[in-house]
Amino acid sequence: MLQAIGLTSAPRRDNPPVVDDLTFEAPPGRVTALLGAPGSGKSTALRLMLELQAGRGVTYFRGRPLHRIGHPAREVGVLLGDVPGHPVRTARGQLRMLCAAAGVPASRADELLEVVGLAGLGDQRIGTLSAGMDRRLGLASALLGDPHTLVLDEPSKGLSPRERSWLHGLLRAHAAEGGTVLHTTSDPKEAARAADRVVTIDDGRLVADQDVADFSRTRLRPRVAVRTPHAARLAAAMSREARASRRSVEVVAEGGSRLSVYGSSCAEVGDAAYRHGVPVHQLADETGDAGPVAVPGQGRPGGAPRIVPPGPASAVAISELPPPIPVRPARGPLRPLRYELRRLFGVRTTVMIMAAALVVSAGLSVVLARSGKAPLSDLLVAWPPLLPLPPAAFAAGLLGALSFGDEFRYPALAAGRGTVPRRLGLLTAKLAVSAGTALLLALLAVLGNAEVLRLAYGGDLVSVPVNAPRMAASWAGLSIGCAWAGLLAAGVFRLTGAGVAAVLAVPVLVVPLVQKLLAGPSARSIAGLPGRLRELAWLQWPYEADRWVMAAVRVVAQPVGLALTLSLSALICAYVFTGLRGKARW
Template sequence: MIQAVGLTSAPRGELPPAVDDLTFEARPGHITVLLGGAGAGKTTALRLILQLERGRGVALFRGRPLHRIPNPARELGVLLGDAPADPSRTARTHLRMLSAAAGVPPTRADDVLDLVGLSGLADQRLGEFSRGMDRRLGLAAALIGDPHTLVLDEPADGVSRREAAWMHDLLRGYAAQGGAVLTTSRDAKESARLADRVVTVGEGRLVADQEAADFARTRLRPRVAVRSPQADRLATLLVDESQRADHAADPVVARVIEVVRESGTRLAVYGSSCAAVGEAAYRHGILVHQLADEVGDTGPVTPLERADGRPSGPAAGTPATPALSADALPAPVPRPMVRVLQAARAAIAPKGSDTVSDTLTLPVVAATVPAARPARSSAPAVEKLAIPRLPAPGPAWPLRYELRRTLSDRAGLLAAAASVLLSLGLALLLARHGEAPMSRVLMGWPRELPFPPAALGAGLLGALAFGQEFRYPALAAERGTVPRRLGLLIAKLLVSGAAALLLGLFVLVADEAGVRSLFGPQAAVSITEWPLLAAGWMGLLICCAWAGVLAAGVFRSTATGLAAVLAVPVVVLPLVQSAVAEPAARSLVGLPGRLGSSALYRWPSGIDQGVTVVMRLVTQPVGSAMALSLTLLVCAYALTMFRGWAR
């Protein structure tokens, strides 16, 4: 259930707000449609409800604001525009990634794919999907967490009539299970067919809040659609004959039919019938190409004027939405476990029992004639799944999400493979010349390069961890943004660090194997300080990956994350070298021994060597520059996270 009270968007300079004091509710078990033309404020109202727009007002989901819901994916499913998904992923991997973020089992992905009729395309890449398939995928992503509420922005926009009919049946089945559906539409006839309640919005204000039957009676009326090459002459004759007939029958009360020209050859005749129009055309020898009964939209209703001069509130004769409060909320409805049967997925044909034509019409403001409620086709067969209660999300869910995201990211895998191949090529060149030390040969790091290729590859892996989130913000569709949560950050740091370690290990193994195979076993000489080399090498890659993660999370881009990694050797390292002179303030020689002698307990054997390695790494200019960069990025990330909470 959604309760929206006093939604008002932020001012837009001298322009009025896009949404002004909008109040309505979407009840469980019902489909509520926000109806309005382009620029009426429908999408802005949804974004205010989802806290994506700045403004005033209250939006409650079963009595709780969105920021008080611990796991929004379990409370509401959202589809705003196209499904934000990486086109290189398959439908199954995309939904399994989202299932981990929502804290549901991975088998839920197959359930929702079967629900929306995409089970046969589960392994197809999303970039190959059509518009209708993309809309189905968006619905599957919205249903992945088994939500109580669906919020959809024109879900049938741009799809065929068959796809739209199928989607409407799915939404009716969802509502039949007790779920609340809030959607938007620009078509009055579509709203009358789909909705249980229609909330009409005009210029950001509430125009009318009506039951579907009342809406159809007051906004829709029968008409006759006529196409003729002599449309102007036919219109004049129809009006003249109607006036003469009405005056002859009752000169005091004359009822004049209404004729509206919608195009060069198309007329819409209100207050008449196909028989009367056809007989008039036949009598005067007018050729008619089309003659059909339709139901048309009477046009928008003028809002009421308030005492302060601002038009607001429902139309005359329409009861206003009562004041809402959290104390007056009904008991929570059961969780809707919706699953359409196999026969329902195939039933995506137009509804033959509809009395509403699908022909678009122009709005006409006129007196209305009561019209019958358009007939609805039966909702698809649905059944409740006997699935146990889904577990609450724990600390492992962000880690599982990041693991699935990383393993399904083709860009990251290609970056890692390119880093290994480039490092191998440089290692072979260095070994051939025989001038570089073996440590640089194994790392593939010529002195001319500020960073080895593997370090840049690790930084790119880290930058992709957040950069792909902002490019395809599918993680938090209910908020439209990427959440900067501590658990998600820790998961990305852990996974990117592990990926950097694996990348470094592959580079060392591949470079040594390549050198031995081409130049013989004697080419790979032993390294005396291998503990220092291994620790420094792995530390460098992990720090580069973490710098990429933090920079991409702060600047919301993969490119800026990689640029921050490149800035360490190019910008930060020269500054550190110029600020810190070579002779240190105090020599670090013998520091491990002094620390061991001052400790309360005797250190185990080998600790002195480890402390020496760590101190030598920290005092290196590269290590100091990387530590300084990570410190600055951590502070910047914390600042952006706190600013997001303050909003």
Template sequence: MIQVLGLSSHPRRNLPPAVDDVSFEAYAGRVTALLGAPGAGRTTVLRLMLELQPGLGVTHFKGRPLHEIPHPAREVGTLLGDVPGHPARTVRGHLRMLCAATGLPVRRADELLEAVGLVSLREERLSSLSHGLDRRLGLACALLADPHTLVLDEPAAGLSPREARWLHGVLRAHAERGGTVLFTTGDSKEAAHHADRVVAMNEGKVVADLAATDFARTRLRPRVAVRSPHAARLAALLTKEARTYRRPLEVVREEANRLSVYGSTCADVGETAFRHGILVHQLADEIGDMGCSAEPSADSAVRIGSARSRTGERSGVTESASARSGSAARGAAAPGAVASGPAAPARSVPGPTPSTSPAKHPSGTRNPGVPGAGAPGTGTQGSGASGSRAPASGARGPHARDLVARSATVPPGFIHVRPAPSPLQPLRYELRRAAGVGTGYLTAGVVLVTSALVAVLLARAGNTPQYRLLAAWPRQIPLPPAALGAGLLGAIAFGDEFRHPALAADRGTVPRRLGLLTAKLLVSGAIALMIAFLSLGCDLEVLYLAYGQELTRVPGNWLSLGAGWFALVVGCAWAGVLAAGVFRSTTAGLAAVLAVPVAVVPLLHHVFGGSSIRTAAGIVRRLRELALPQWPFGGERYLTALARLIAQPVGGALTLSLGALLCAYVGATLRTRAR
């Protein structure tokens, strides 16, 4: 279950807080709707619950706040806005990447694609999906790890009635398996029809917490919608006739030419208009939402037989109840009160629901928690619900049965025992993330072509040292193309996460974890080594084809030059990863890479009074003077080479930058865990 206790957002300048002391509960086995008009604070409540923005209060998911849950994605499935994924990634690739992030087998992605009806679109890019298909994919992402709790922000907004019925059928099936479902909506009829409990909000506060049946009885009433160019005259005539015949009637003028008539029928309103020669453009029966209409004026409403309280009447959260024919409506709660009445009775859910065929556990046993399994649902576990709902299939007409037949069942994950986190899990995720889009391949291709062209131009100009010629590194640019490309890919590795957060379901935002950082450093380092090797090979091949063997002779100190070359490219990639992880931006990561030769190297020159290579002049003699045993296998030579490499201006500046960025990342990680 979900327990929301005293959620409040920080005050805004000259404005009250968007959310002020919101408290409610969403029970397991039930569907809870958070109802309110745009601006009522529904989305802010969800963001505070999921710790996406700072504020006051606490939210417990099964007794624990989100930051204390080891694997949040396996306990809470979320859908806020569009699917947070790279637009160039495929539907199947996105789900498989999330499977790797949460430690699930990749076949789970294929199961969910079949369940939500996206099998034929599995190779489509996320950018090409329509709104309805995006909602289906978002629901698949939320259900991927078979979480106990679903938190969704307006999941049915913009969907066709058929798509909305299918989606609410999936949510109902999840609740019948014992899960907790909380969704927001601005439609009172949707909340009353598809939820067990309705929590209504207005201006950042909870104004009602009712069972769905009580909400429907006290908030939704049948009415006659009338449009006429003579609406004011028609309202006066209806009011006069109601007083004459003592009928319980209420006329609300919502617009200049629109009336809502409560307590009458289309026939009576039409006859009145006909007798007095009033032109009518619309005359239809509707289910009226008491809170959706504007506040009526004193001359546009008539109350017969009972007084109606109009306080707090906004956006589906009105607290008034109408008394008709001597029977008073009961169950309306005062503003801010929490109703504790009985749960809503069992009722059918319109539209498609998961199939009622017996669901089996992988071991072959029947799963009693799935609707239609021949055993009571688990909707009453820990929630105090009065009973499980009857399945919708079979209780409707042929159209509903056709929808049921066409919609697939969302299979449960059966993850009863959560596996221990594997050290290879972040590495698998990072490999799928890096290989899922063409940015890396395109960048590598541009780097190789640019490096080869620069090498040919440098050879043609002459007067360039051979090591700079092979690296395609003219003195006029701060870094060679290979180092710049590796730094860009390193910056994308983390910066792209914050633009398209694939791990948003895990902790709301992209988490700063040392395991994830290690995986990104390993993958970016391997990619950088590959780019460095391929660019060097391409430069040698192009120079050989253009000028023969004269410019491709291997220098005598090739080992130290090669080590320095690979260290430079890998260091630039790591600087991009760390800077993007600290500043949460690809641009900041690339800027940190460029800052090493542009800013840090001149700063070191200024501080140490010249080239720092002089500090390594006597490094061998000083190492031998240490009171240490003789290094095995001539290890002092490798240590000396490493010291000389770091003592180079760019090497020293890069080492210093990497150390500072790593300390900043670790500090940010510890500060996040301490919250």
């Protein structure tokens, strides 16, 4: 049972609310259509139900509001707009990623592709799908968690008549198993064909809440569609006969050679055309919209009519001031690490960036080695003085920025529930995966550059340096720091470009400032720091570890290491602050 009570959107400036005091029910086991013309507030009503838009009112899904449901994807399946996925991701990859978010087995993706008729198109990319295939994939995304309630916004948009018939059959099958189905439409004929109950709204207010039989009787009028080259002649003849026999027959010219005859039948129209010698090219029974049936009512500005027949929705008691609807973040993925891996490697962008970074890195190392002036550390990581960062470190930062940036551009978590949430589990998974990717890229860059240098100039150029552990730690720290800087900045500012800017800001802006601070002579030394740390620590580590502690301190004390540490600290504080501010709003 879906119960929407007192839904009212927040008005903008002096304009009236898009949805105003909307109350209705969608019972289980039945298909409910939310009918209204474009701009009547249907989509806004759905967003209020799903707590995606601020306003007032409450919506209960089997007695609980959405934010009180532990696993929303298993209770409510949502389709708002197009499929929210990266256009180069495959249909199967998109569903498998959402399976990890919903906490269901990955095999569920193939089952749903079979159900929606996309079994042979699982490896096709989302950007190449037709409108009908896109809607099928969106419906599969809504059904992933086997939800009890389906909330669909214009699910038949862009579908052919055959696909619409298939969709209506699928929705009725879901309702027949005891599920609740609520979908919006602007076509009265579709509502009459596909729904068991029709809720009609206009200007954000309830107009009628009826069973489909009552809706067809009171809101729709049967008519006979006629197409003839002598439309005006046939219309005049039928009007004269209707007046002579005192019958209530209305003939409306639809333009060109088409007529709509109300209050008659195909047999009567055909007989009249035969009597008057008028050829008929088309003669069919149709059902057309008669517009709202006006009866006196209350609650509309200026005394406009309103229809609210007795029913369950009108029996719900509404308080004078419905509770507010704050915008609540969606739940994070139930399997964040699996989700993040599928998100990262489900598109070819990741592999292309890594391959491009390795190729550029190898080329730069060969060019640097020709001069004979670059130190071995710069050769192995391909870091010429003209570049702010080595190619591999910049690529790690770019992949980190895409980790959040792509999701805010193509929302993937809990499809249709708004922007990507920033939960601790998801953040931890992203930090771990981005760090692992950065380490892999750093290792491949060093090994690849060393092999290229051996091939180009011989084995004497590349040798294992004495301070190899310290160099490796610095290189790993730089790569991971760039990846995390891009990730956190994209998460704070919700933009990939902001993450890339944060990565470049470290060597371009922060490092020069740190170098100026460290340029002066130092009267103090950090010698003896491990011993002082041992005195403060509860656990006593072995004295052999002092050497590693000092090595870590020296790495951090370098200008680049210190700049990265300061930048990451600032980004973490900004991330926590924005997260707490978002929670404080609700």
